[in-house]
Amino acid sequence: xxxxxxxxxxxxxxxxxxxxxxxxxxxxxxxxxxxxxxxxxxxxxxxxxxxxxxxxxxxxxxxxxxxxxxxxxxxxxxxxxxxxxxxxxxxxxxxxxxxxxxxxxxxxxxxxxxxxxxxxxxxxxxxxxxxxxxxxxxxxxxxxxxxxxxxxxxxxxxxxxxxxxxxxxxxxxxxxxxxxxxxxxxxxxxxxxxxxxxxxxxxxxxxxxxxxxxxxxxxxxxxxxxxxxxxxxxxxxxxxxxxxxxxxxx
Amino acid sequence: xxxxxxxxxxxxxxxxxxxxxxxxxxxxxxxxxxxxxxxxxxxxxxxxxxxxxxxxxxxxxxxxxxxxxxxxxxxxxxxxxxxxxxxxxxxxxxxxxxxxxxxxxxxxxxxxxxxxxxxxxxxxxxxxxxxxxxxxxxxxxxxxxxxxxxxxxxxxxxxxxxxxxxxxxxxxxxxxxxxxxxxxxxxxxxxxxxxxxxxxxxxxxxxxxxxxxxxxxxxxxxxxxxxxxxxxxxxxxxxxxxxxxxxxxxxxxxxxxxxxxxxxxxxxxxxxxxxxxxxxxxxxxxxxxxxxxxxxxxxxxxxxxxxxxxxxxxxxxxxxxxxxxxxxxxxxxxxxxxxxxxxxxxxxxxxxxxxxxxxxxxxxxxxxxxxxxxxxxxxxxxxxxxxxxxxxxxxxxxxxxxxxxxxxxxxxxxxxxxxxxxxxxxxxxxxxxxxxxxxxxxxxxxxxxxxxxxxxxxxxxxxxxxxxxxxxxxxxxxxxxxxxxxxxxxxxxxxxxxxxxxxxxxxxxxxxxxxxxxxxxxxxxxxxxxxxxxxxxxxxxxxxxxxxxxxxxxxxxxxxxxxxxxxxxxxxxxxxxxxxxxxxxxxxxxxxxxxxxxxxxxxxxxxxxxxxxxxxxxxxxxxxxxxxxxxxxxxxx
Ligand SMILES: Cc1cc2nc3c(=O)[nH]c(=O)nc-3n(C[C@H](O)[C@H](O)[C@H](O)COP(=O)(O)OP(=O)(O)OC[C@H]3O[C@@H](n4cnc5c(N)ncnc54)[C@H](O)[C@@H]3O)c2cc1C
Ligand code: SF4
Ligand code: FES
Numbered sequence: 069x070x071x072x073x074x075x076x077x078x079x080x081x082x083x084x085x086x087x088x089x090x091x092x093x094x095x096x097x098x099x100x101x102x103x104x105x106x107x108x109x110x111x112x113x114x115x116x117x118x119x120x121x122x123x124x125x126x127x128x129x130x131x132x133x134x135x136x137x138x139x140x141x142x143x144x145x146x147x148x149x150x151x152x153x154x155x156x157x158x159x160x161x162x163x164x165x166x167x168x169x170x171x172x173x174x175x176x177x178x179x180x181x182x183x184x185x186x187x188x189x190x191x192x193x194x195x196x197x198x199x200x201x202x203x204x205x206x207x208x209x210x211x212x213x214x215x216x217x218x219x220x221x222x223x224x225x226x227x228x229x230x231x232x233x234x235x236x237x238x239x240x241x242x243x244x245x246x247x248x249x250x251x252x253x254x255x256x257x258x259x260x261x262x263x264x265x266x267x268x269x270x271x272x273x274x275x276x277x278x279x280x281x282x283x284x285x286x287x288x289x290x291x292x293x294x295x296x297x298x299x300x301x302x303x304x305x306x307x308x309x310x311x312x313x314x315x316x317x318x
Numbered sequence: 319x320x321x322x323x324x325x326x327x328x329x330x331x332x333x334x335x336x337x338x339x340x341x342x343x344x345x346x347x348x349x350x351x352x353x354x355x356x357x358x359x360x361x362x363x364x365x366x367x368x369x370x371x372x373x374x375x376x377x378x379x380x381x382x383x384x385x386x387x388x389x390x391x392x393x394x395x396x397x398x399x400x401x402x403x404x405x406x407x408x409x410x411x412x413x414x415x416x417x418x419x420x421x422x423x424x425x426x427x428x429x430x431x432x433x434x435x436x437x438x439x440x441x442x443x444x445x446x447x448x449x450x451x452x453x454x455x456x457x458x459x460x461x462x463x464x465x466x467x468x469x470x471x472x473x474x475x476x477x478x479x480x481x482x483x484x485x486x487x488x489x490x491x492x493x494x495x496x497x498x499x500x501x502x503x504x505x506x507x508x509x510x511x512x513x514x515x516x517x518x519x520x521x522x523x524x525x526x527x528x529x530x531x532x533x534x535x536x537x538x539x540x541x542x543x544x545x546x547x548x549x550x551x552x553x554x555x556x557x558x559x560x561x562x563x564x565x566x567x568x569x570x571x572x573x574x575x576x577x578x579x580x581x582x583x584x585x586x587x588x589x590x591x592x593x594x595x596x597x598x599x600x601x602x603x604x605x606x607x608x609x610x611x612x613x614x615x616x617x618x619x620x621x622x623x624x625x626x627x628x629x630x631x632x633x634x635x636x637x638x639x640x641x642x643x644x645x646x647x648x649x650x651x652x653x654x655x656x657x658x659x660x661x662x663x664x665x666x667x668x669x670x671x672x673x674x675x676x677x678x679x680x681x682x683x684x685x686x687x688x689x690x691x692x693x694x695x696x697x698x699x700x701x702x703x704x705x706x707x708x709x710x711x712x713x714x715x716x717x718x719x720x721x722x723x724x725x726x727x728x729x730x731x732x733x734x735x736x737x738x739x740x741x742x743x744x745x746x747x748x749x750x751x752x753x754x755x756x757x758x759x760x761x762x763x764x765x766x767x768x769x770x771x772x773x774x775x776x777x778x779x780x781x782x783x784x785x786x787x788x789x790x791x792x793x794x795x796x797x798x799x800x801x802x803x804x805x806x807x808x809x810x811x812x813x814x815x816x817x818x819x820x821x822x823x824x825x826x827x828x829x830x831x832x833x834x835x836x837x838x839x840x841x842x843x844x845x846x847x848x849x850x851x852x853x854x855x856x857x858x859x860x861x862x863x864x865x866x867x868x869x870x871x872x873x874x875x876x877x878x879x880x881x882x883x884x885x886x887x888x889x890x891x892x893x894x895x896x897x898x899x900x901x902x903x904x905x906x907x908x909x910x911x912x913x914x915x916x917x918x919x920x921x922x923x924x925x926x927x928x929x930x931x932x933x934x935x936x937x938x939x940x941x942x943x944x945x946x947x948x949x950x951x952x953x954x955x
Contacts, residue, residue, distance in 0.1 A: 070591075070592070070667075084866070084867070100591075100592055100594060102591045102592060103592075103594055104596075104702075106596070107594050107595065107596050110594070110596055110817070111594060114815055114817065114818070117815045117859060117861055117870060118813070118815065118859070120859075120861060121861065122861055122862060123861065123869070123870060125867060125869055127384065128558060129383060129388060129390070129557040129558050129559050130388075130390065130392065130393045130557045130558075131557070131558060131596060131597050131599075132393055132599055132600075132698065133698065133701075134392055134393050134479065134482055135383070135388040135390075135392050135393065135557065136385075136387070136388060136392075137383060137384065137388050153701065157698070157701050157702070159701065159702070159704075161704060182528055182867065183867045186867070188384070189384060189385070190384065190385070190505070192385070193385050193386075193387070193493070193503075193505075196387075196489070196490065196493045197493040197494070197496050197497040198497065200490060200493065201448070201449075201490030201491060201493055201494050202447065202448050202449045202490070203494060204444075204447045204448055204491075205369075205372045206365070206368065206369040206372060206444060206491070206767045206768070206771065207440075207444075207767075207768075209440075209443040209444045209446070209447035210443065210447070211443060212402070212442045212443045212445075212446040212452075212460055213402075213404060213459050213460055215446060215447075216454075216457065216458030216459055217451075217454055217458050218454070218458050219454045219455065219456050219458065222451055222452070222453070222454040222458075225449075225451040226451040226453075226476060226477060226483075229451050229476075229483060229486065230477075230479065230482075232482075233385065233387055233388075256449065256451065257449050260449050260451065262446070262447060262448070262449040263449050
């Protein structure tokens, strides 16, 4: 049932990437428990604007948990306390009246803060550019049913392909590793027959790009899997490691 | 002005082939001398950018998000159509063509729609080659499902995330060209102006959303793939940043805006909860394959859904449309839901919702099967509403979803401004007055992968490479205009926020120009929008400055264009004195409350031309000629 709650927010404010930031306190009043977390932030921002103050900057777009644009660390957890949920799909019914909620940007040496809660995740795009695709030009593809894929394999590939590129795995990893993100893409393509011809080059190239960009190594902390809003399994990291070893054996 | 649609001669099924042969080619070695600016990285923009770069053109691609992979196409759920006839159930190019023309209530061009149906199969081949993990049957072949407005099973899907998987395929192809340095990618950019030199599209002005810097980009052609305008209603299933700004800038530079009143209201969305709501969430149409739509027979029946026995339920779609049942096209399903709620049979807190019930499907197929098909949608529903749809029926209500209208384009997808091409949802081309489910993804990818690579060559070969540079005065003037608009917005310092005004605009349009329209309401809405526009330009408040990251300023620019676009929408709706597809004027209905067309007087595309600030837009008509289908009253009985 709909009810309203009052919260105290402590939000990271930082004017730009050079500025020093700090936590500021705001009160969020009469918040309907049917609201999403971002709708609650909208309410706070509307008040700030009317007071002539700078609203809190945060990334968001689809608000359906699919574009991967939103994300912040809420009370120490990437995308907040609900498992398998993006920040935009986190609803206020999971909070209680009087709660103090700390909201900080995804922090990682690989992600620069641009303003307030907005960070630069372009490194993830660069990793994909290093080989996260099948090299086929438009036109000339054979009939789609000429490449049968067992349903089980297709399902597994799809499990991996559900990654939304939000970067929560990187932000929650003590080493700022992007192994879950890379593992998801490598797995999807390694599982499917279409990805096989380039499998070796792909895994080597994506990993070396990841290293070059300052993402760290995986030391099996499993924080990434725990915080991933799409429940991407660390099995994908294991598969990534196997693919990497295979690629070394010439 | 006369509009030349450039539809090729010859029989329908030969037109595209003949046209491809006739189009001039750009010599492979010369392609690198041309630069194409592509605005948008959704299915249409990403597929176009990648394909053009593969051919050898230099491409510059722009998007608003921090990554091209986040374009709104990512949110498409249900699937993509193709006339593969893999199910052996009688599908063909001809049938897909006919279903689309009929679904669009005979207000689309035959030649374009036929080409779309022809290309549909290639799209699936291309996407599978890229590694898109479509759903499979046990034997390993591709699976299909049915969508509204069709009696065959031709929709390909990847769980409930088809748009995501198709976009990631196109994003992969784009990423490959970025790595090859054939595409330069500009993320977090807002296109704020189109630049014409000697009447031709030669560039754009963008704002870097991080630094606030105004940038000038020059090209031999400009491709807009900036998506649809559904957010004019404020509440819609579109992503928050979807806008009409780029299209409106082009319109104000002379490009015609076609059929703006064809707005799709999708029948299956999670109903509005409260005043704070920022968007509405779609529950894919594919759910209507297994879900049954009903309301209580007796108005005001407040029992819980599971306590209402079958004889007290009204399965209104099944009863009214026995042959299509729950799978009638969207406009029909939406209107019927509204009709039931208006008659007092609506459910939920507000009375503006109907049930979508899976009980029977779960009993028949088992929860596992249903979960496999729709698991992520059910989970999303539960997250938002805290109700479990495996146990209790979903509640749904129509919401603004898709724009059939858009910038006018000819058969080459070029607007009436030479060198300005428009792809995907941003153009008006293929869906007539109503789009069938799973056809937008098909159209976006057809435009980007398989049409623009041919047609743009025809234009560029005729033009020769451009000598225009950003020092040209047209760029300076356009940039100055952009700066001035921002200065004005920042200086108003009034008392209302952008969202507040946008929300009011949305309510006006929803009430008077939504699922049902009438002349009186449309006139009223015109006045209300006019007043609201004045209110905006005198009483909006936009904090901050233009030389920094400023999300309020971005919004203000969008709301300003939505307000101007609203005029166009209302004007088009009131000038079309008939009902067709999504456009229902209450004065023109059949006895059974279906849309009644007036083919004698309205079988045309309404292409609106800009006449200047505060002047009434000018109507140009492109007559629609049907040589292959017979116009008939749509019937889904
Ligand atoms: C929730 C939902 C579900 C859907 N499900 C289906 C489905 O199952 N099947 C189907 O066929 N269709 C579906 N559709 C419709 C379909 O997704 C869209 O019509 C289609 O994806 C639009 O693609 P596009 O490439 O034209 O535009 P978009 O994907 O909207 O891309 C627009 C691009 O333009 C950029 N842009 C916009 N304005 C500017 C600007 N001013 N400056 C710079 N860049 C700009 C954006 O950054 C973005 O990159 C669905 C739509 C919604 C909302
Ligand atoms: S693996 Fe999970 S957490 Fe990491 S980017 Fe993908 S969806 Fe986000
Ligand atoms: S806003 Fe798109 S995933 Fe949250």
